[in-house]
Amino acid sequence: MRKDYHSVSFWHDSIADSVKLRPALTTDIQYEVVIIGAGYTGMWTAYYLKQINPDLDICILEAEIAGFGASGRNGGWCSSHLSGLDNWLANEKTRAGALHLKDLMFDTVKQIGLVTEKEGIDCHYERSGCLEVAVLPVHLKRLQNEWAHLNSLGLAGEHYNWLNEKEVRNLFNIDKALAGIHLQHCAAVHPARLARGLADCLESLGVKIYEHSPVEKIEGQLVTTAAGNAKGETVLITTEGYTANLTGHKHA
Ligand SMILES: Cc1cc2nc3c(=O)[nH]c(=O)nc-3n(C[C@H](O)[C@H](O)[C@H](O)COP(=O)(O)OP(=O)(O)OC[C@H]3O[C@@H](n4cnc5c(N)ncnc54)[C@H](O)[C@@H]3O)c2cc1C
Structure with a gap:
């Protein structure tokens, strides 16, 4: 297991306070929602679940550190572009739905700016298009x-x-x-600052994040790591490109 994540990318290396590490899972736990993977997908899901129900008990199990995957080291484009959408826009049958989706994508760029400002996440968000x-x-x-x-x-x-x-x-x-x-619907962000800031924000909302806790197996509501098991009423897998490494999963 790594101890220093600076070398992972330019973005991680440019976080001044170094990447502070969170404790790993060491015991058996039970939560209403167990999320596997602390990238944007897992963390934004936790964020909005907390907006809907602040009392919801949520934990995230992360193999490395929050933002270790593409979320912490991408191109930094907070873009409203969705690959494949043009095909749906060109088709009469799917056009109305695709236009609605495009509106949602436009709005998402704005939302990220509003939420990061509200939550004090200094991710250098700049919406200049x-x-x-x-x-x-x-x-x-x-x-x-x-x-x-x-x-x-x-x-x-x-x-x-x-x-x-x-x-x-x-x-x-x-x-x-x-x-x-x-x-106009495009912004630049510092991806690692966004990911790490989002993790801090989630903790302040009561979400528990375990880092250095690679999940080995998922059987229904039971999630297994080498050092402890997590039971969740709902289990969400948000491991994106790493999903095929989980027992019983493969590339789509
Ligand atoms: C080089 C590159 C550039 C990109 N540039 C852009 C861009 O400019 N703009 C844009 O919008 N998108 C960009 N993307 C895409 C974007 O970064 C991803 O779509 C997005 O970050 C995916 O987020 P995620 O949370 O689904 O996955 P990830 O960020 O990969 O998160 C998955 C997390 O799961 C963890 N994990 C994996 N296995 C386990 C396990 N067994 N147990 C526990 N945790 C586990 C990983 O460590 C990781 O932290 C880029 C992608 C790449 C690769």
């Missing part, structure tokens, strides 16, 4: 097609803005910029 720029005629053609598509969906103007050459250059002095599309 996302800019796509054409620097070659072929890019421009593609951007024009995209703009026509956004118009047909009713998204142009409200969420996305077309910028001409001068407007792009006023924003950024990009050499050879021909035009751009600016989407």
